[in-house]
Every structure is written in C-alpha cells, then in structure tokens.
Amino acid sequence: MADADIATRAPESDAQEDVQQTPTPSAPAEDQQSSTEPAKMCDDCVTDRPTPTGQGPTGEIRKLNDIDVYVSKPSEYPHTSARLLLLLTGGTGLKSTNNQIQADKFASEGYVVVMPDLFEGDEAPNSTTVDAGQAAAETTTSEGRSTSTTTGSSFLDTFKIKAAETAKSFMIDMWLARHTEEKVLPLLHKIIDGAKDEFADAVSYGGGIYAVGYCFGARYVLLLGAERKPVAAGGFLGGGSAAAKPADEEAGADAASNGPHIKAGALAHATLVSKDDFEGLKAPVSIVCVENDPLFPDEVRKHGEDYLSKSNVEHEVQVYPGVPHGFAVVGDYNDLHIKEAQATAFEQMLKWLQNH
Template sequence: MADEVLATRAPESDAQEVSGIEGDTKPDQGAASMGEITKFNDTEVYITKPADYPHAPSKLLLLLTGGTGVHSTNNQLQADKYAGEGFLVVMPDQFAGDPAPTTTTSSGPAEAHPSIIEQVKLGVASVAKSFTIDMWLARHTPEKVLPILHKVITSVKEEFADAVANGGGIYAVGYCFGAKYVLLLGSSALHQLDSAHVHVRAPESDAEEGIVKQGPQIKCGAIAHGTQISQQDMAEASVPMCVVAVEDDPLFPDRVRNEGLEAMKAKKLDHEFRVYPDVPHGFAVLGDYADGGIVEKQGEAFEQMLGWLKRH
C-alpha cells in the first residue's frame, strides 16, 4: 500500500529530480522542434510529420506525454524522433492547458550541512509541493482525460485517414502520466467513469442500458515508466503492449508491474517487458543528461519502443 501512496504523491514530470532539479531536463543546445501546434476539437495538439509525407505512406502514432505536456521542448523533440522514423505523430494536450507544476524545493544552491532552519524550510516546501501535485492530479482524472483523447482520436481518423488506414489502425506510445492512458485506450472493456475511479461495467448492465461495447481505440501500444497504473489497467490491455520500466520505481511499483505482467501472460497477450536499472523515472524522454549511462539507456529504450511499433 505504501507504494501506491508514493505513486499518487510523486511529481508528474518528464524527468524525476536530477541533480536537485525537477521538471524537464535541458534539451540539446540549439535543438528546435520541427512540428506545429494546432487544434483538434478545441484541444491543442502538436503534429510532426515525416519529411516525405504525404508523398510516401506513413503510419499514425498517438504520443501521450508526461505532465509537462505538449509545449515541452523535450516532448516535441521526442515526437520528432518518431516522425523521423516514418510516423505521423499527433501529441495531444491531455491537460486542457494545465500542465503539471514544476516548483522546486529550493531556490538557491544546496548546502552540504543545512541548518535546522533550512531543513525545516525544505521540509515545508516539500510538503507544499506534494500538496500542489496532489491537487493537480485530482484535476486530471480518467473522466476528464479520456473524453479529450476520444475527441482527438475522432478528429485524427478524419484528418489523417490515409495514415490510419496505412497502419491498419492507430499506434500509441505513452510516457509517465500518458502511459496509463495508452493502456486504457488499448482495453476492450467499457469503462464507467465517476469522480474518483474508472470502473469496468458488467456486460449485463451494458445490455440493460443499451450501451454498445466498443473495442480498443488503438492497434498496439508502448509505454515507459508509467505512473498511477494499476494491475487492472495492465490486465485489461487487449492489444500488443511493450513496457519499459525502471528498477525500484515507486511510481510504478514492482508488485503492480509483476502482477500485470502475469495477467498479460495468462491471457497470451503479445507483449515485451524490460526493466532498466540505474536510471531515474522519466529517463526515456529525450533530454540532456550529464550521466552517459542514462543517455545510453535512453537510446536503448527508444529503440525498444520503436522496434515494437515497427514490428506491429
């Protein structure tokens, strides 16, 4: 249970605290994104395309970000990498203009031995930050996020029907916050939403209320270091799924991952699962890490997810 508490209170950022700094890691010097921001059904989306599209066929990839959202340079560069591999990428704003807060616990350099007063100040700041994150997460629950994604998917199927048809459906990748929603979009269960949870409706109640059960909204998915994922989310996945995880990650606890993996195996779902050691939560999102080992594994994770998409 402690793991679940940590998972809901931790910052939703592309990169967990690295060298005392929270939020996006710095992009490469001079790096600039290649796509554009537009709107589908009143939702901002970042769209980036292969250089030869539409003259050459492409496949449609839905990219769901961590809490930093569509205006993060790192997220845009991540989307551009997939576009460079032949995918037409649509990255929607899941947060309706309200990305995760990126407050830090200290505005000055860290002291080797902070005074008692400084320790108290840091503690208060940490509590305030946790409260701020909790409030943000409370504003972005499945009953708020899923309708946004469904509207974007409806628009995408119309706007880029050629790419959807060429791939035989929509591919999806999700990082951090977005990983849970790749699993939900890849589920064949019909979800009833309330103010706190996502529930699976019983088939008999669906029939009684005249509700038509829809199939998965995506063809296959790949997720990296997810947050707020339950064992049920993984068990209900019904499309091929690639899972990139971080060793000893309190945001995606071992118990949840292992039980979810066993559920995938039991239903013979096509899947690929890899746990990366010695990396922070958020490592798979493009960023300028000083640690060469993290950079190397970042590249490995991208190739793993890219390879999965291309094989399906």
C-alpha cells in the same frame, strides 16, 4: 514475445545515487512497494531536463477537434505513406520542448505524430515553481551568501526543505485531482475521432492507431489498449471503482466504444498505474521500466506481466538499471550510461511499433 525482465547495458553508476538522493513528495520506496495506493509523481514527471544542445522542435501546435495538439509529420508525408501515432506526455505537457522533440523523433521514423494537450494548458506544477517560493523566503547576507550556509540556521534550513516538499506534494495532489480519468479519457476519445477523420490515410495505412506514453501518459496507453465497458460520469472506465455504473446504451454507448482504441502501444516509466489498469488489455504492449521504481512498483509490474501472460496478450517488459525515472524522454544527462539507456529505450519502443 518473451516476458522476462531484460536489462540494458547500463551498469549501476552514480546515476543510481542520484535517484536515491532525489527527494520525492511521496512516501519512502519501501512503503510504496507494499502499498495498494497508486504512487505519486516525482520531479522527473513534472520537470524537464535541459534540452540537448542544437536540438529544437520541427512540428506545430494547432487544433484537432477543438483540442490543442502538437503535430509532427515525416518530411515526405503525404507523398510517402505513414502510420498514425498518438504520443501521451508526462506532466510537462504539450509545450515542453523535450516532449515536442520526442514526437519529432518518431515522426522521422515514418509516423504522423499527434501529441495532445492532456491537461488543457494546466501543466503539472514543477520543482522550479515551488523552489521559487522557497527562495523568496530566504534572506541573504551582505556578502551575497544565503544565511542557510551558517550553522545556526540548520534547523531553519530543514524546516524550509520540509515545507517546500509539503507544498510541492500538495500542489501535485491538487493538480492530479483536476486531471482524472473521467476528464482525460473523453479528451483522448475526441482526439482519436478527429485523427481518424483528418489523418484517415495514416490510420488506414497502419491498420489502426498506435500509441506511446511516458509517465502520466503511460497509464492511458493501457486504458486505450483495453476492452472496457463505458461508464456514466463519475465512474471509472476500467476496474477502478466498484460504484461505477455502465453507461446508458441509448445514450450512444455501443460495442465499438468499448475498445481497444489502439492497435499496439509502448509505454515508459509509468506512474499512477494500479493492478486494475491491466484488466481487459487486448493491444500488444512494450513496457520500459526503471529498476526499483517506487512510482511503478514491482508488485504492480509483475501482476501486469502475469495477467498479460495468462490472457495471451503479446507483450515485452524490459527493466533498466541505474537510470532515473523519466530517463526515456529527451533530455540532457551528463552520465553516458543514461544517454545510452535512453537511446536503447527509444529503439525498444520504435521496434515494437514497427513490428506490429
């Protein structure tokens, strides 16, 4: 597939202004673009947009290999064959209605969708959590108006905003420290083992397992699609830590565990991806990107494209302008251009899976 950047029809709009004005807990975009450190997460990764009117989930939350999962199936399954799809969410997690509806959309297209709880019930702290604490600290006038509306309190307002941003950044950092690669990948391997057992027919029909990932979950599509040496606890599976040591082969690490664990994957507006995460990637991938996205810097994306081209890994990359990070997940946007881009991104990812 061609690896040139392809834009959707969505033009630059007031949505772009929304992206620029939305405060994030991380550094300014220009600093992040040049930084070698992984980008942090923004509000779009940890806070749901309103659920579109009239929509609701149709699947069920249950256990698979002792892990909570949301399972959504085609209406005619198992009488009609279906492929198996692993859906990896952003920080909003398993119980997000929008994430569940996203899984249902793929199920309606002929996939048995397994969406695991990547965070074991510990979803990312969102802006509502932090703002509630900020609101509690505010006093109101007898007229019911916040004192922050007065000129004299402008300094206090600024202080409160900065304090809330600092608290939010700290909470996200602590959350990320609890959900590292060493914790998430073993959980995904358990899910894959369970899915191969329970949904063997779907795995066989598709010739393997497919995967889609959004925000936090997008990075793990890359990792699951790669051929990587297993490492002992405390190390990283991939190109991350120089101190990582190969796992003891006598402890059960064999060639089959090296991956890739998926047949093909698609990912949208990834976060926390480093250049090393493309190393060893073998599975064909479709990548949905947001223009000028500090959470998935151009330098990281371009490195990935170059690596995949040189490695002869089939891939496509499409860059969507004028949309906020997180736009591809189900959610209600007032801007028509964002809605159109969301539908286009879904079709991009779906067609890639169908063609592989």
